[in-house]
Amino acid sequence: MATPEGEVAVEALVPGTDLVLADGGTGRLRWTARRAVLPANMPDARRAVWPPVRIRRGAIAPGVPSRDVLVSASLGIRLPRVLMPTGALVPAAALVNGRSILREPEDAPCRYAQPELERHAVLLAAGLEVESLADRSDRSSFANVLDAPTPRGPAPALPRASEAACAAGRNACAPVEAGPFSRNPDLRLLVDGVVVSPDSVGKGLHRFSFTGPVQEIRLLSRSLVPAAQIAGSSDKRRLGVSLWSIRLLAEGAAVEFRFDHPSLAEGFHAVETGARWTDGFALLPSRLYGFLAGPITLEGQIGDPDIRYPLPPEESRPRALVLDEAVPTPDRDAGSNVILEHIRLLRGLGYAVTFMPANLSPGDAYGAALEAAGVELAVHPFYGGLEHFLASRGPSFALAYVHRVSVADRAIPVLRRLAPQLRILFNNADLHFLRVGREADVTGNQALLAEAGDLRQRELRAIAAADATLLCNAQEMQLLRAELPTARLIYLPWVIGPRRRDEAGFEDRRGIMFLGGFAHRPNADAVIWLVTEVMPLLRRLVPGLKLHVYGHGIPERVGALAAADVIIEGHVADLGAAFARHRLSVAPLRFGAGFKGKLAESLAHGVPVVATSIAVEGTGLVGGAHLLLADGAEAFALAVAGLHETPALWRDLADRGRQFTLSTFSAAAGRERMRAALSLAGLPASP
Numbered sequence: 135m136a137t138p139e140g141e142v143a144v145e146a147l148v149p150g151t152d153l154v155l156a157d158g159g160t161g162r163l164r165w166t167a168r169r170a171v172l173p174a175n176m177p178d179a180r181r182a183v184w185p186p187v188r189i190r191r192g193a194i195a196p197g198v199p200s201r202d203v204l205v206s207a208s209l210g211i212r213l214p215r216v217l218m219p220t221g222a223l224v225p226a227a228a229l230v231n232g233r234s235i236l237r238e239p240e241d242a243p244c245r246y247a248q249p250e251l252e253r254h255a256v257l258l259a260a261g262l263e264v265e266s267l268a269d270r271s272d273r274s275s276f277a278n279v280l281d282a283p284t285p286r287g288p289a290p291a292l293p294r295a296s297e298a299a300c301a302a303g304r305n306a307c308a309p310v311e312a313g314p315f316s317r318n319p320d321l322r323l324l325v326d327g328v329v330v331s332p333d334s335v336g337k338g339l340h341r342f343s344f345t346g347p348v349q350e351i352r353l354l355s356r357s358l359v360p361a362a363q364i365a366g367s368s369d370k371r372r373l374g375v376s377l378w379s380i381r382l383l384a385e386g387a388a389v390e391f392r393f394d395h396p397s398l399a400e401g402f403h404a405v406e407t408g409a410r411w412t413d414g415f416a417l418l419p420s421r422l423y424g425f426l427a428g429p430i431t432l433e434g435q436i437g438d439p440d441i442r443y444p445l446p447p448e449e450s451r452p453r454a455l456v457l458d459e460a461v462p463t464p465d466r467d468a469g470s471n472v473i474l475e476h477i478r479l480l481r482g483l484g485y486a487v488t489f490m491p492a493n494l495s496p497g498d499a500y501g502a503a504l505e506a507a508g509v510e511l512a513v514h515p516f517y518g519g520l521e522h523f524l525a526s527r528g529p530s531f532a533l534a535y536v537h538r539v540s541v542a543d544r545a546i547p548v549l550r551r552l553a554p555q556l557r558i559l560f561n562n563a564d565l566h567f568l569r570v571g572r573e574a575d576v577t578g579n580q581a582l583l584a585e586a587g588d589l590r591q592r593e594l595r596a597i598a599a600a601d602a603t604l605l606c607n608a609q610e611m612q613l614l615r616a617e618l619p620t621a622r623l624i625y626l627p628w629v630i631g632p633r634r635r636d637e638a639g640f641e642d643r644r645g646i647m648f649l650g651g652f653a654h655r656p657n658a659d660a661v662i663w664l665v666t667e668v669m670p671l672l673r674r675l676v677p678g679l680k681l682h683v684y685g686h687g688i689p690e691r692v693g694a695l696a697a698a699d700v701i702i703e704g705h706v707a708d709l710g711a712a713f714a715r716h717r718l719s720v721a722p723l724r725f726g727a728g729f730k731g732k733l734a735e736s737l738a739h740g741v742p743v744v745a746t747s748i749a750v751e752g753t754g755l756v757g758g759a760h761l762l763l764a765d766g767a768e769a770f771a772l773a774v775a776g777l778h779e780t781p782a783l784w785r786d787l788a789d790r791g792r793q794f795t796l797s798t799f800s801a802a803a804g805r806e807r808m809r810a811a812l813s814l815a816g817l818p819a820s821p
Contacts, residue, residue, distance in 0.1 A: 135249060135506075136258035139801075140481060143503040144247045144259075146464070146474070148710070149634050153249065156212065156263040161251040164283050167267050167276040168707075170245045185238045186246075187226040189262065193234035193307055199260035204238070204502060206246055210265035210292065212256050213303050222293040223256075223265055228300035229307060245499040250282075254292060259506070265292060281711055315442035316356065319375045321434065324352040324415075324525045327551050338378075340434045346384060346426040350417070352401070353377075353434070354525050356443035357414030359515050371403055372515045374414030376437035383433070384426040397422060401518075409437045415522040447510060449486040452532040452818070455556070456480075456489045457520070457541050461497025461504060461511075465707050466686035467651035468731030469563050472606070473537050475629035476561065477509060478801070479808040484820030485533065488512050490523060492541055520548050528553030533817055535559045539566060539589065542596035550599075557815040560600035564728025565610050567593055572725035572748070573655065597621050601815035606729035607752030624811040627753060628729050629804035630795065633738040636714035640781045643717040645680040646774060647741075649709070649732045652687040656726040663767075664722045665695045671771035673699070676778055681720075684712055713739035717778050721745035722770060729753055734799055737761065737791035742784055744773045754798060760791040 135144050136154035144166065147153075152160040189203045195214050205211070210223030218224065229235045238244070249257065250267040257266055268291070273279045295303065321340050323330040326348050332340040353374065360369035380391040391398060393410040401416030423430075456477060462470035477487050487509045491497065494514035497504070501511050517523045534549050534556045536542045542560055549556055567590035574582035594617060597603045602622045605611050611623055648664065650657030661683055672679050679699065683692070686705045696702045706712045713719070719736040723746050733755065736743050743761040750763060757763030764773035777783055797803075809819045 140478075141260070141506075141508040143507040144249060145245075145499075145503045146507070147249060148632065150632065153251065153266075154258050156256040156258055161253065161255050161257070161266070163249050164252055165250045165281065166247050167250060167273065167278065167282070168245070168247045169275060169277045186244055187230060188236045188238055189226070189229070190234040190236075194262065197261060199262040201260050201505060201508070203260050203262055203506070204244075205264065206248070207237070209248070210256075210294065212263035212265075213307075217307075218295060218299060218303050220293065220295070220299070222295035222299065224295045224300050224303050228295075228297075229304045231304055231307060235304075235307060252286075256292070260508070278708065281708060314445045314448070316445055317442055319355040319436065319443060321375055321436065322354045322525075323432065324350075324354045324521075326350055327521075329354065329525050329552070338436050338438055340436065342432040342434075344430055344432075346428060346430045347424060348426075348430070349420055349424065351420070351423070351432070352525075353380075353412050353414075353416045353418070354522075355412065355414045356445075356526075357516065358441055358443055362444075362516075370515055371411070372413040372518070373403070373441070374401075374412035374416065375434075376409040376439045377402075377412055378409055378435040378437060380418070380435075381433045382423050382426060383431045385428055387426055389423050389426070391418065391422075409439075413518065414526075415518045446527055446530070447486070451484050451486045453530055454480050454485040454487050454533040454535055455512075455523075455531045456487055456509075456535045456537070457545050458489075458491060458537040459541060460491045460493050460495060461489070461501045463497075463500050463686075465709075466705070467653065469537070471731060472561070472563065472628075475631075475801075475804065476535065476604075476626075476808065477507075479629065479805050480533075480535065481508065482801075482805055482820075483809055483812065484818070486510075488531075490517070490520065492520075492544070494519065520545055521552065524548060524552035529555065531556055533557050533559060533812070533815070535561065536596075536600070537561050538563060539593050539596055542600075543592055546596060546599050557601045557817050558599070559602050559604065559811060559815055560596055561604040562593060562596065564607065564726070565593060565613070566727070568610065568613070569656065569725060569727035572727070573659075576725045577659070594618060597623075602811050604811055607727065608754065609752035610727065611752075622814045624807060624814060626804060626807040626811065628731065628734045628799040629801055630734050630738050630799045631801055632796070633735070633740075634710055635740040635792065636710065638714050640717065640784050643715060645682055645716050646778065647682045647684060647712060647716040647719045648722075649706075649712070649719060649735065650685045652685050652689055652692065656723050657685065658689055658692050659724055660722045661692050662695065663724055664720065664770075665697075665700055667767040668722065668771050668774070669700065671767060672774060675771060675775040679775075679778065682712075682716060709735060710739065713741045716741065717784065718742045718744060718774070720770075720774060721749040723749040733761070734795050737795040738799075740788045740792045742777055742787040742791060744770065744777060746770070755791075755794070760794050761787060 147163055147166050149163055151163045155161050186204050187207050191201050205226045207227035209226045211226050212223055230237055248267040254268045255266050256263050273282050323342050325344050330342050330344055332342050334341045355374040357372045357374045359372055377393050382389045394405050397419045401413045403411040458473055462474050464470045480487055489509050490512040496513045512523050536545050539562050567586045570582050571586040604624055604626045606627045611625055652658050682701045682703050684703045684706045688704050693702050719741055721732055726748055730749050746765050762773045764770040812819045
């Protein structure tokens with residue numbers, strides 16, 4: 135959705151955000167209605183009519199929408215005045231033309247989210263004019279109906295188009311998918327990691343020259359995924375070029391591959407009549423040409439199928455490639471929130487962003503949210519991996535942002551080889567070797583020391599190889615300056631947007647909460663220590679006090695701790711609602727590194743925190759001023775009991791912690807630190 139600060143995914147909107155109205159001005163968000171639809175659980179009568187509508191880029195008008203948009207079939211769309219002079223809303227389903235506006239498959243699950251404003255209005259989403267949720271509507275079908283604000287009463291209905299007007303609007307929409315497209319497959323070779331362009335092209339014959347011996351040759355070309363381009367297609371293959379034959383010629387020797395050659399396997403599809411398709415990154419088996427030496431000529435004869443290859447988006451802005459293990463899941467882990475905020479910073483500083491997950495998975499609704507925010511996804515089946523992507527499009531990028539050492543290990547050597555012009559910005563989230571070493575000290579698991587040693591080598595290697603490195607912990611910066619005096623380091627602790635402070639006061643709240651993703655080992659250890667060592671003391675100090683544990687991926691050993699006063703809540707989609715119920719949150723970490731997002735989230739929501747020293751180190755938060763610090767079970771229990779039972783202390787820390795967090799970790803502060811990182815890496819940033 136369009137905001138004064140730029141596009142924001144509807145799933146990421148928080149109450150109080152201003153949204154840009156199609157008629158000018160802004161409207162204040164009251165609530166975002168959410169629901170998940172599983173067609174298999176729907177009555178047969180509803181299953182055939184529910185599927186959402188996909189509006190292709192440019193389907194309404196040139197550049198409208200600016201990307202593919204997925205909407206509810208009943209959502210009101212306002213067409214340009216030249217198509218619909220009355221300005222009446224047209225249901226999305228009425229615009230389906232089977233070409234540029236399509237219905238999604240009937241069996242596909244989907245998550246809906248629609249914003250409700252203080253007054254019913256027309257908003258902008260990727261340039262498309264869409265209606266907000268009318269607060270007079272039936273809210274009972276939404277999963278988060280209990281969080282909805284009180285309806286304001288009947289509101290004037292926005293005009294709806296007649297059936298005839300809908301048909302006219304549908305016929306006026308773009309009849310074919312939006313471009314740009316090309317009929318040129320741009321066939322090249324990737325020879326031992328080096329891109330080779332053809333010496334000559336004529337009548338489908340591409341001729342290349344290089345020097346042997348070589349270990350690997352790949353046929354690199356533009357590609358098409360029919361299911362994404364052809365209405366109703368279920369063909370999800372990546373199709374590159376239609377191949378007739380390939381010959382490799384060297385002095386005194388020749389190797390010929392015809393389209394039905396049995397050795398053509400990786401990257402080749404099954405033989406079709408008269409030709410064979412590559413997938414745009416097809417491998418020629420080296421055992422058949424590895425013996426060739428000296429000058430080599432490769433001749434590839436391709437067919438001339440009547441297809442159009444979609445071209446990547448053209449941008450006047452510099453483009454950043456962001457790499458991580460998977461599409462971010464911000465409701466499950468802090469690392470996802472970090473990378474999403476950094477993507478927003480890069481976009482705010484003038485960069486177009488392409489995101490590539492190492493697992494190449496589109497990420498379902500999470501990936502759709504990323505695309506809705508204006509980020510291009512480079513995923514399967516369109517790309518076969520980072521090497522394929524860089525060989526195809528690497529020269530068009532200025533920056534590679536690499537998240538986590540597990541990605542850096544694989545990505546940085548490939549980035550340096552295939553896109554040497556790229557500047558590399560590395561964000562390791564935390565110093566893994568420091569965290570794992572501390573875990574070994576606390577748990578006595580000496581096997582972890584070898585893991586920490588390996589991580590240390592890998593992390594220092596990645597930091598040394600990057601043009602600049604982001605660090606979220608001031609103490610870790612000092613450690614690295616001693617380890618790598620020449621490393622280019624920037625302190626960017628955390629970025630947190632405005633958080634709505636619930637009106638519930640001290641008397642309206644009960645109990646304490648822990649928040650954390652349990653794929654992160656320090657969180658499981660912290661909860662086990664809290665329940666086994668601290669809760670017995672708290673039961674005597676504050677009888678009846680309850681602990682609520684929130685987080686994704688609760689392991690069995692944590693779930694087994696459930697008791698009458700230990701409630702294992704599990705995954706929570708709405709953090710605001712969770713924070714509004716409890717008096718304080720706890721961060722009883724015994725080991726860790728980096729920045730603890732649970733601290734910033736709690737304080738930003740106006741919920742005071744009791745934390746250990748290890749949880750707070752390097753954050754700038756001060757014990758007694760912004761939160762309470764306590765180490766050891768007895769001290770921790772006393773701090774929790776005192777804060778939970780003392781209204782004046784609770785209000786003081788709630789106010790000061792929130793004020794410090796929202797100013798120190800604001801988007802504005804993060805933007806200036808990211809600007810400094812880009813400058814340190816030798817890259818420009820918009821004013």
